[in-house]
Amino acid sequence: MSQDYEKFIQNIKKKTGIDLSLYKEAQMKRRLTSLYEKKGYKDFEEYYQHMTSNQMLFDEFLDRMTINVSEFYRNGKRWEVLQEKIIPKLLGQNKKLKVWSAACSTGEEPYTIAMVLSNFMPLSSISIHASDLDENAIARAKNGTYPERSLQEVPAEMKNKYFTKDGMFYKVDDAIKKTVTFKQENLLADSFEQNYDLIVCRNVLIYFTEEAKDTLYKKFSDALRPGGILFVGSTEQIFNPSSYNFETEDTFFYRKQ
Known part of the structure; x- marks a missing residue:
């Protein structure tokens, strides 16, 4: 160096x-x-x-x-797995889910989680914690205004229900925005809350060294309740999940043992 x-x-x-x-x-x-x-x-x-x-x-x-690169329902097939397989199982164990979108960037991810959960419960029952290192990204997330290209993978019914066109942009419905609480947080330095049912951290870990990844997987594992799920990005497979007390639930989904 x-x-x-x-x-x-x-x-x-x-x-x-x-x-x-x-x-x-x-x-x-x-x-x-x-x-x-x-x-x-x-x-x-x-x-x-x-x-x-x-x-x-x-x-x-x-x-x-x-590196704020984000879009709604990014890698759509994985969100289908979340909706059809993971969430129903989690709701079978806990009626009210504790959910965290870690390194949430400009908000597309936590708002996507809220839309997925809206298939199972009223929005008033949904509460998502979302955090990022970058205050500018969080400010943009709270604003909830996005270019059309961010919405490419949004299912048509969700787009009609939860977005309003505003000139060249789309605004997220206030009812969706209310489900998410944003906070500035440094994943590597800060301590995490406990007993999460679901932690979503996608397309961030690829930027970290192996040592930093190792630290984070341990911290995420500790922050999940037994049976809780970690959902990672499509280039972020954990090759030795058992060393973090995880087992593979589905591709890119890991359940804490």
Whole structure:
């Protein structure tokens, strides 16, 4: 690791508590180098100095670091499995589900969970905890306005029922928005609540090192009740689930033993 980047990592950790060394170095360094070069800075040191006195620059750095790529019902087939197989089983064990959308980005994921759950219960009975590292992403999630491309995989009946077209954008229905409580959270540094029935954390872990993933799987396992489910993204299979007290319930779904 170059000294310049290492110093940058230390500074960021001191300032924010975010540990960039837990992310895959080549990817993160490339992403951030292109960001500071675009702004006309010559190295990480100069970039950091300007960032500390310019909130917009700092917010942009956080945005770039947390990679907000999201859409509703992403990888639709997995959401079908959640709806047809996983949720009915969970509801057989618990009438009121404790659900967490971890690293929820701009809100598409927790709102999708709410729509799936709306097939089983009134919206007033649904309560989802959603968290992300990036305050800008959370602000956008609370706003609930999305470009059409985010809705490509939304089933037609859900689109008609829970979205209103607003110019070039779509707004999520307030009744869906009320089901989700957003909070800023650092997955690697913060402690988690306990006894979740379902934790959804998709398309985030691919950016972490193996050590960081290992830590997170342990933390997620501890946060689930026995029989609870962890739902991960389509490139994030856990190859040794039993070492985290998980067994495979379905592809990308893991049940805590």
